[in-house]
Amino acid sequence: MEQLVQQIASGLANGAIYACLALALVMIFVSTDHINFAQGEMAMFSAYLAWQLLQWGVNFWIALPLVAFGSFLVGVGIERVILRPLHSAPVLSIVVVFIGLLTIFHSLAGAIWSHTIKDFPSPFPRVTFAGSGYIGPHQIGMIVVTIMLLLALFAFFRFTPLGLAMRAAAQNPASARLAGVRVDWMLALGWGLAAAIGAVAGTIVAPVVYLEPNMMASILLYGFASALVGGISSPGGAVAGGFIVGVLENLIAYFGNLLEKASGVYLIGNGEKLSVALIIVITVLTLRPAGLFGHVSVKRV
Amino acid sequence: MGAVLEVQGLKAFYGQTQALHGVSFALEPGGITTLLGANGAGKTTTLRSICSMVRTEGSIRFDGTDIAGRPTEDIVRLGVGHVPEGRGTFTDLSVEENLRVAAYTRTDKGATRRDLDMVFEYFPILKQRLTQQAGTLSGGEQQMLAISRALMLGPRLMLLDEPSFGLAPLIVQEIFRIMRRINAEAKVSMLLVEQNAALALELADHAYVLETGRVVMSGKSSVVKSDEAIRKSYLGY
Numbered sequence: 001m002e003q004l005v006q007q008i009a010s011g012l013a014n015g016a017i018y019a020c021l022a023l024a025l026v027m028i029f030v031s032t033d034h035i036n037f038a039q040g041e042m043a044m045f046s047a048y049l050a051w052q053l054l055q056w057g058v059n060f061w062i063a064l065p066l067v068a069f070g071s072f073l074v075g076v077g078i079e080r081v082i083l084r085p086l087h088s089a090p091v092l093s094i095v096v097v098f099i100g101l102l103t104i105f106h107s108l109a110g111a112i113w114s115h116t117i118k119d120f121p122s123p124f125p126r127v128t129f130a131g132s133g134y135i136g137p138h139q140i141g142m143i144v145v146t147i148m149l150l151l152a153l154f155a156f157f158r159f160t161p162l163g164l165a166m167r168a169a170a171q172n173p174a175s176a177r178l179a180g181v182r183v184d185w186m187l188a189l190g191w192g193l194a195a196a197i198g199a200v201a202g203t204i205v206a207p208v209v210y211l212e213p214n215m216m217a218s219i220l221l222y223g224f225a226s227a228l229v230g231g232i233s234s235p236g237g238a239v240a241g242g243f244i245v246g247v248l249e250n251l252i253a254y255f256g257n258l259l260e261k262a263s264g265v266y267l268i269g270n271g272e273k274l275s276v277a278l279i280i281v282i283t284v285l286t287l288r289p290a291g292l293f294g295h296v297s298v299k300r301v
Numbered sequence: 302m303g304a305v306l307e308v309q310g311l312k313a314f315y316g317q318t319q320a321l322h323g324v325s326f327a328l329e330p331g332g333i334t335t336l337l338g339a340n341g342a343g344k345t346t347t348l349r350s351i352c353s354m355v356r357t358e359g360s361i362r363f364d365g366t367d368i369a370g371r372p373t374e375d376i377v378r379l380g381v382g383h384v385p386e387g388r389g390t391f392t393d394l395s396v397e398e399n400l401r402v403a404a405y406t407r408t409d410k411g412a413t414r415r416d417l418d419m420v421f422e423y424f425p426i427l428k429q430r431l432t433q434q435a436g437t438l439s440g441g442e443q444q445m446l447a448i449s450r451a452l453m454l455g456p457r458l459m460l461l462d463e464p465s466f467g468l469a470p471l472i473v474q475e476i477f478r479i480m481r482r483i484n485a486e487a488k489v490s491m492l493l494v495e496q497n498a499a500l501a502l503e504l505a506d507h508a509y510v511l512e513t514g515r516v517v518m519s520g521k522s523s524v525v526k527s528d529e530a531i532r533k534s535y536l537g538y
Contacts, residue, residue, distance in 0.1 A: 161405055168391050168402040175389035177373040178352065179450065180406035 005134045007250040013139035013208075014222075015246020016146035020201035021216075021223025022230065022238035023150070024194040029232055031170040031190045032083075034094055038101035040220030042195055043202030044213060045105045046071045048113050050203040051120055051211055060123035064203055068196040075195025079188040109213045120206035142204050149200055150239055153193070157235075166190060218274055222246075225277040229284045231291025240293060245280060249273045303365060305330040305458055305490045306351070311359040313343070313350045313514075320346045322514040323359070328458070328507075333484050333491040335501040335522070337535055338511035344494040345386050347511070348460045351492075352376050352383050363458065378406050382451030382489075386462040388443045389450075392436030396427055399435050399446055403453035412455065419487065420449040423479050441472035448476070452483065459483075461493045465500060473497075477504055498535035502526045510535075 021039060028036045036042075046067050053063035078101065086094060124141040157163035169176040169186035176183050202216060209215045222245055230241025253276075256268035268276070284291065304327035313321040321343045328334050336344045350357045353373045361369040368376050377383065391399050400417065407413045421428040424445040430438060435446060444464055451459050464480070465473040481504060484491055495501035502508060508525040510518040518525065525531055 161401070164394075164398055164402055165405050168394065168398075168405075171393055172389060172391050174354070175385065175391060175450075176402065177354075178377055178383045178385060178389065179403045180374050180377040180454065181402065182374050 002133065004254060007254045008247055009135035010139055011247035011250035012243060013135070013142045013246070014250070015226075015243035016143045017201050017205045017219060017242075018222040018226040018246050019239040019242025020146050020149065020197050021220060022226035022242045023153070023235055024197045024201070025223055025227045026232060026235050026238040027190050027194040027197070029227075030235070031166070031187050034091070034098070035224075035232075036194065037095070037098040037220075038105060039194065039198055040216035040223070041102045041105035041109075041213075042071065042075070043198035043219075044216040045109050045202075046195070046199030047120070047202035047206040047211060047215070048109050050199075051118065051206065052113070054121065060121075064123075064200065067203060068199045071199035072192040072196040076188045076192035078195075079191035083191075084184070084188075106213050113211075115213055118211040120211045122207040138207055142208075145200065145204050149197065153197070153235075162189075221274065222249075222277050225281045227291075228281050229292055231293045234291065234293045237291055237293025241291070244292075245277055248280060249276050252276050303330075304328055304362075305364060306492065307360075307362040308347075308351070309360045309362075311347070311350055311357060311361065313346050314356045314358075315346075320355070320514055321350065321357075324511070324514065324516055326509045326516060326519065328490055328492060330490055331484075331488060332507060333481075333493060333505045334507040334509065335493040335495055335505035336509050336511055337495065337498050337501060337525075337531075339534075340496075341513070342511040343514040344511055345462055346514075348383065348462050348492065348494055351460060352381060377454065380455065380457040382454045382456030382459045384447045384451045384459065384461045384464060386466075388440075388447040390435045390438070390443045390446060392434070394435055395432050396435050396438070396446060397431045399450060400427075400453050403450035407453075407455060409455075413453070416453055416455060420452055423452075423483065424449055441468050441476070444468060444472075444476060445479075448480070448483075452487070452489075456489055458490045458492065461491060463494055463496060465495060465497050473500065480504065498531075502536075 021043065024039050025035060028034060049070060050063050050067040053066065054060060082097060083094070086097060122138040124137040127137055157167060165176065165181045166186045166189060168179065169181050169183045170190070173183045205219065206215065209219070226241035226245045227238045228241070229244055230237030230239065252268060253270050253273055256272070260266050260269065306328040308327070309325045311321055311324040312319060324343065324347060336347060338344050346355060349355045351361055353371060353376055357369060359369065360367060363376070363379060363381060366379065368379065391402060394402070400420065404413050426442060427445060427449060430442065435443065438446060448464065461480070464476055468476070477500060480491065483489055493501055493505055502522045502525060505522050508519065508522050509516050510525065510531065518528065518531065
């Protein structure tokens with residue numbers, strides 16, 4: 001029983017990170033219809049930047065917003081400088097650009113900070129408390145930080161004029177222009193926000209997966225899975241999808257282990273977690289192509 | 302008094318295809334002008350040209366300023382409210398959010414508030430539908446919302462692209478009645494594109510007739526209305 005609670009708790013913690021990655025993907029997808037394959041590597045690069053700041057003696061809670069803001073600017077820059085000229089290019093060209101970005105960030109991180117695995121100190125104190133047998137302080141921290149980030153984003157999109165303008169631009173660019181909204185800048189802003197969210201996710205997960213250029217590869221896959229499960233066009237769905245995938249992968253491994261203990265048959269375990277994520281994606285897409293929370297928008301002509 | 306909108310030698314292109322071949326016209330301030338013509342004559346293209354939504358050549362002056370080729374957002378910010386073909390509703394946003402987006406560029410809070418009250422006075426139904434998802438509104442309500450969005454910009458000129466399209470005759474009458482009020486009370490000049498020539502000529506004081514991207518006739522509505530050829534081709538009697 002204790003183990004089950006542990007698994008769920010750590011599933012939620014991982015899920016929080018998947019949720020962030022999924023949200024970053026959705027952010028770019030809703031406004032441009034593109035899936036940014038470089039999202040994970042951008043997050044990894046941001047985590048390295050945070051590590052560098054920590055090495056220079058900057059406090060983690062100052063480094064995190066700094067890196068998020070820096071990543072925001074880089075995201076905006078990438079959209080304005082690299083993707084803007086490809087505005088009407090075919091999707092395949094854009095995909096190649098994304099793969100190019102992925103490779104660039106990957107090699108750059110390796111070249112600057114080397115490919116050896118680095119330890120990333122957790123910003124949360126190693127304290128024991130009631131229930132610390134179930135969940136560690138860093139896992140709680142991961143959940144709290146991401147939930148705060150998600151709430152802030154929700155408030156931004158729901159309550160600020162700029163957030164509303166971004167939603168309008170994503171939904172109907174032509175009408176948004178006719179309302180005076182600078183749609184091109186809204187796309188760049190979306191890119192910036194996605195990069196910033198990724199930066200927070202990458203930095204906060206680094207103490208768990210350790211710092212190395214490949215650290216986000218599997219996490220990005222889980223992020224894809226989460227976004228697809230929740231509905232690739234639904235930010236709320238992506239977040240829910242993140243937590244669902246996080247908990248589900250742990251539960252499946254947990255029950256696989258139980259089965260093995262009880263009957264001696266090895267069916268599924270920790271090694272198959274990633275496959276489980278992909279099976280979830282395929283199943284959901286087969287049964288509900290719009291995702292669990294994606295909705296087909298109502299239109300009347 | 303100078304024209305609120307003066308278009309000279311306007312050419313428009315969709316890729317390689319030329320849709321307008323040197324269209325010229327002028328709008329008197331405070332008036333309602335209509336563009337008539339058959340399908341494909343270039344009416345919608347003319348409106349889209351004014352807002353830089355297609356590639357154009359020629360001169361377009363709004364209140365004396367040359368706006369040809371400037372970004373759509375900048376033209377809109379000068380005070381051009383475009384009610385687009387197909388109404389352009391933000392279907393997933395609520396009615397209230399649709400109106401708020403429309404007032405996105407406004408910084409004068411008090412005047413914006415007054416304009417919102419004015420919109421609710423013209424279209425009380427929108428006040429009842431405020432929290433409803435805009436995509437679920439009826440066609441007529443969406444058209445009212447589209448006009449309201451243009452009004453929320455605080456425009457001096459409104460471009461209306463077939464506001465009667467696909468609507469029941471009673472709703473059309475209602476909308477045209479309110480357009481006349483907006484023109485008179487809010488002092489907004491209007492350029493109206495309509496398939497329904499009889500209706501348009503009744504509302505407008507000036508008319509231009511387009512044929513395959515050229516102006517073939519223009520004048521006061523009363524004069525255009527009584528023209529033999531126009532009567533036969535566009536009014537059908």
